[in-house]
Amino acid sequence: MSEDILKNEKLAKLEWWKSQGIEPYGRKFKRELIASLTPERKDPVSIAGRIMTIRRHGKAAFCDIMDQSGKIQVYFKKDIIGDVLFERFKNLDVGDIIGLKGELFVTHTGQLTVLVKDFTILSKIIGTLPEKWHGLKDVEIKYRKRYLDLIVNPQTQNVFATRTKIINLMRNFLGQLGFVEVETPMMHPIPGGAEAKPFITHHNALDMDLYLRIAPELYLKKLLVGGMEKVYEINRSFRNEGISTLHNPEFTMLELYSAYGDYQEMMELTEKLILHIVKNLFDTLEIDYGETKINFQPPWKKIYWEDCWKNLGIENWRDITQVKQKFADLRLDTEGKEDLFALLDLLFKRTIEPELIDPTFIIKFPVETSPLAKTCPDDPTMVERFELYIAGLEIANAYSELNDPVEQKKRFIEEIQRPTERPKVIDEDYIEALEYGMPPAGGLGIGIDRLVMILTNSSSIRDVILFPLLRPKQ
C-alpha cells in the first residue's frame, strides 16, 4: 500500500469529520491522568490521549488509549453511545488523539476499562504509525522522527524520563550543598576551557566572528573571582569534531566550581553526587551495562596515572623510547603518532581504559596536558587532577583550579606554541580576571550524556539525545 493511498484514506476521513460540522483539531480538554484511575472510582472519568489499538466487534469495540502517564482500555458500545457517536467512532483511526468521558468497570477478564459515554476528536492523524507489535526499529527513522519513536517505543520514553530525572537529581543535590545554577554565554569571542575545534558563527551588527562554546569553564571561574563561591552550569557545549557512539557535536555537561576547595573535595563530591543519582534510580548499587555489570559500591578505586605505566612495565613514562617499546611489545600500532602525550593517550585508551568498568578515579596528570590545573606542591611537573571512568567511558574530569594569573599566562603561551587547529589567541580577559584574585577552588565537569548512557543501558550517545545530529536526507 503506497504512502499516498494511505494518506488519501485518512484525508477522506478528515473531510468526513468536517462534513459533520466537527473540527477534527480540537481545543482545550479537561482531563485526568490515565495512571490516576483506579478500580474504586465510581464517578464519571474524563481522559484524553492517543488511540494505540482498535479491536472492532461489529457494534462494539475496544481501544487502548495512551497518555504520557499510561495506557488504559476503553470500550465503545453502540447501545451506550448511540448511533451518531458510533458512526463517528467508525471514522477514528489508530493514532488519532481523542478526549472521552465514561465510567470505569472491570471486564470479565479482570481488566480495568472505561465504558465510553461521550467522546470528541482532538487531533486527526494523517500519517501511519509504525507497527504496534515490533515497534519502530529502524534507527535512522528513530533519530530523524523521534516523535514516532516516542509514540510506539515505551523504552524510549523511559530513557528520556530517566535523563530528566538524573538532571533533576543533580540540581537538588547541588542545591542542598548551596551551589547556585548560572547561565554563561554560549557565543564566545575566544574559544577556551578545553582543547577542541569550535564552530564559528557571525554576528552581523557587531560584524564579528564568534565561536560556539566548547566549555563554560573560563566564564564560570570569572564568577569565582566575583565572589560567587559555589556555581554550576548544566551547559550545552559544541565541538566541531567527529561523530561517534560517544560524541555528538552538541552535548551536555555539568560544570561546577567550589571556592576554597580542591580536586580531592571534587572527588568526594563526584562520588556522592553519582551515588545520590544511582540510589534514587535503582534499588541496587550493581547495574547492568550491556554485557557487563557495574558496581557503584563506594569507596571507588583510585589509581595514580603514573602508576598505570608502572603497572604496564614502563619504568619512566617520560622516556618516549620506552613508551614506543611498549607499543611494539603489545603489537599495538602507534598510528603514526610521535608526540609523547599523544602516544601515552593512545596507550591508555588501548590498554587501561577498557578495564575501568567499576567507577575508578585516575589521579594526577602531567602539567602539559592540563593548562588550567594547579600543580602538585611536591611535584611541579604534575597537576592536581582526576578523571573518572565508568564502563570504560570517561565520565568526569576535575582539578584544583590554577588561580595564579602569571602562571596561567605562561601556560597559555606554552599551549598555543603546540600544534593546534585552534585560533592562536590568549584569552587576556580571563588572565585579567585572575589578576583581581580568584580564590583557590576545585572544579568539576561531568559528561551528562555519557552518564545517562550508563544509567539507561544505552550503547550510543544518540539514544540519549532526543535529536542527534544527522546529515539531512537527500
Added chain:
RNA sequence: GGGCCGUUAGCUCAACUGGCAGAGCAGGGCACUCUUAAUGCCAAGGCUGGAGGUUCGAUUCCUCCACGGCCUACCA
C-alpha cells in the same frame, strides 16, 4: 577522512548458487456487542534507496552516488 556492513510494501521481516518479489501488522470491504498481538472471509498494496554496467534474464554480480550502522581516525 578510512574500512566493513546495511537499504525490499506505511512498519517488522522473507526470497538458496542470478530464474515470475512473499508474509505478518497497519490500511480497504464484509461478518461479529467482553476483546486485548481479537477472530473469520475477500480484495488491494512494490520502478527491491538512486544512476549506470554485465547478462537472454539482476533484489541477487560489478562500478559510482545518497543515507544509515559498526569499527577507526580526529577529540582533555
